[in-house]
Amino acid sequence: MKIQLQTLYNEYLNIKWKRGLSPVHTEPFEYGLYEDDSADLFLSGHSEATFTNWMSELRPEDPYYGSKPNGMPVLADIFNQLDVYDELVLYYLLFTLNTTMSIHTHNSYSEMNDWMKNYSFFQLAQLNGLSSLNDEQKGELRDFFFFFYLYTHPVNEETLYACSFREQDLIHTKTNIKLEHYFSAFHDHYSENRDKYGEQFLIAPHEIQACEQLTLELLRIIEGKSPKLSMPSEEGLEAVVDLINNVEQMLQMYAKNRTLVFDVMRNFLADPRTGLYRNHCFTMLLQNYASYILYFNFDEIHALVNDFRDTPAWCGIIINKIFTDAIFIHKIMRKNAIDIREYPNVIEFFDEQAREFCL
Incomplete structure (x- = not known):
C-alpha cells in the first residue's frame, strides 16, 4: 500500500496545531491521542504498537557501558564494515527519523527544539527546486x-x-x-526473521514493511529526492502559505521588490484573526526570511x-519573533562573525527575551 506522506503530514498539522478538521483516512497508520494532548502514529488495529516504538526492544546494547563488547552487529553479514558502535548510532538515526511526525507536550525549551526540528525537515525538501540559489548555497x-534537524531532536554528539x-x-x-540501504536491510531482516524474535516486537512482517x-x-x-511537502492553506493565510510552499517565489519577489514580501508580513499583522496554525505559518515565513535571505546577507x-519604521509595534513583533522563536539567526550571526550590538536600529526593537538571548 502506497504511503501518502502529504496526507499524513496534513493530519499531523491538524492535530499539532488544533485546526479542528475531521480526521482523514491514513491506512495503514492512524494518529492516536494521549491524555496529555500528545499523539503518535499507531499501526491500524494495534492499541500499543506505534511507528516510533515498534522497534524499542531491538535497540542495541550500549557498548560504552559495562564490559568491552564482544558481540557482532545484527547486520554484520550484510555490512561487514559495521561495528557495534556504528550500529547504535544508526539505531539512533532511525529513531530520530521515525519520531519526526510524533506530537509531544513540551516545556518552553523543548517546544522550540521540536518546532525547529520539524521546520528543518520541511525545508530540506524545498532546496532542490531553487534556481535563485547556486549549488554551493543550496x-x-x-x-x-540537517544539523538543526538532528541537534534539536536532540541526539548525542x-x-x-x-x-x-x-x-x-x-x-x-x-x-x-547509505542510510537508505541500511534502513531497508534493517526492516527486511526483522520481517524475514519475525519468528526468531518472539515478543521483542508485536507487529507482523507486512506491518514492518509498511514501517x-x-x-x-x-x-x-x-535527501531531497521526493516531491516537496506543502503546508495547507486556510482563509486569510493564502499569501503567507504561498511563500512558504514556494521559496523560489519568495526569493524572486524579494529580488524584484523586497517591499512585496514585507507587504505579506504587514497584511498578516493587520488581520485580527488569531490561531495556533496562523502563528505557526507566520513564524515559518519569518524564519524563511532569516534562513534564505539574512543567511547570505545579514x-x-x-x-x-526601514520598511516597518512607520509601524514600530509591528516591526517589534517581527524582529522579536525572528530572534526568539528559533535559534537559526544566532547560528547565522556566529557563522558570519556578526556582532548584533553594531545594529542599534535592530536592538531598539528588542523585547526583554530578545535582549536576554542576544546581548
Missing part, C-alpha cells in the same frame, strides 16, 4: 538544516556528526553506508527595519 543550507551528504545520498561517513516504506519516505524528504535586516 549545499550550505542543506547542511545547516557522535550521532550529530555521524552522517554527510554525497550528492543526494545521506551516508554514515565512517562506514560509507519501512514510511521511514524511507521520510528519508527521501530529507545587512538586509536594515531594509526590513
Whole structure:
C-alpha cells in the first residue's frame, strides 16, 4: 500500500496545531491521542504498537557501558564494515527519523527544539527546486538544516556528526553506508526473521514493511529526492502559505521588490484573526526570511527595519519573533562573525527575551 506522506503530514498539522478538521483516512497508520494532548502514529488495529516504538526492544546494547563488547552487529553479514558502535548510532538515526511526525507536550525549551526540528525537515525538501540559489548555497543550507534537524531532536554528539551528504545520498561517513540501504536491510531482516524474535516486537512482517516504506519516505524528504511537502492553506493565510510552499517565489519577489514580501508580513499583522496554525505559518515565513535571505546577507535586516519604521509595534513583533522563536539567526550571526550590538536600529526593537538571548 502506497504511503501518502502529504496526507499524513496534513493530519499531523491538524492535530499539532488544533485546526479542528475531521480526521482523514491514513491506512495503514492512524494518529492516536494521549491524555496529555500528545499523539503518535499507531499501526491500524494495534492499541500499543506505534511507528516510533515498534522497534524499542531491538535497540542495541550500549557498548560504552559495562564490559568491552564482544558481540557482532545484527547486520554484520550484510555490512561487514559495521561495528557495534556504528550500529547504535544508526539505531539512533532511525529513531530520530521515525519520531519526526510524533506530537509531544513540551516545556518552553523543548517546544522550540521540536518546532525547529520539524521546520528543518520541511525545508530540506524545498532546496532542490531553487534556481535563485547556486549549488554551493543550496549545499550550505542543506547542511545547516540537517544539523538543526538532528541537534534539536536532540541526539548525542557522535550521532550529530555521524552522517554527510554525497550528492543526494545521506551516508554514515565512517562506514560509507547509505542510510537508505541500511534502513531497508534493517526492516527486511526483522520481517524475514519475525519468528526468531518472539515478543521483542508485536507487529507482523507486512506491518514492518509498511514501517519501512514510511521511514524511507521520510528519508527521501530529507535527501531531497521526493516531491516537496506543502503546508495547507486556510482563509486569510493564502499569501503567507504561498511563500512558504514556494521559496523560489519568495526569493524572486524579494529580488524584484523586497517591499512585496514585507507587504505579506504587514497584511498578516493587520488581520485580527488569531490561531495556533496562523502563528505557526507566520513564524515559518519569518524564519524563511532569516534562513534564505539574512543567511547570505545579514545587512538586509536594515531594509526590513526601514520598511516597518512607520509601524514600530509591528516591526517589534517581527524582529522579536525572528530572534526568539528559533535559534537559526544566532547560528547565522556566529557563522558570519556578526556582532548584533553594531545594529542599534535592530536592538531598539528588542523585547526583554530578545535582549536576554542576544546581548
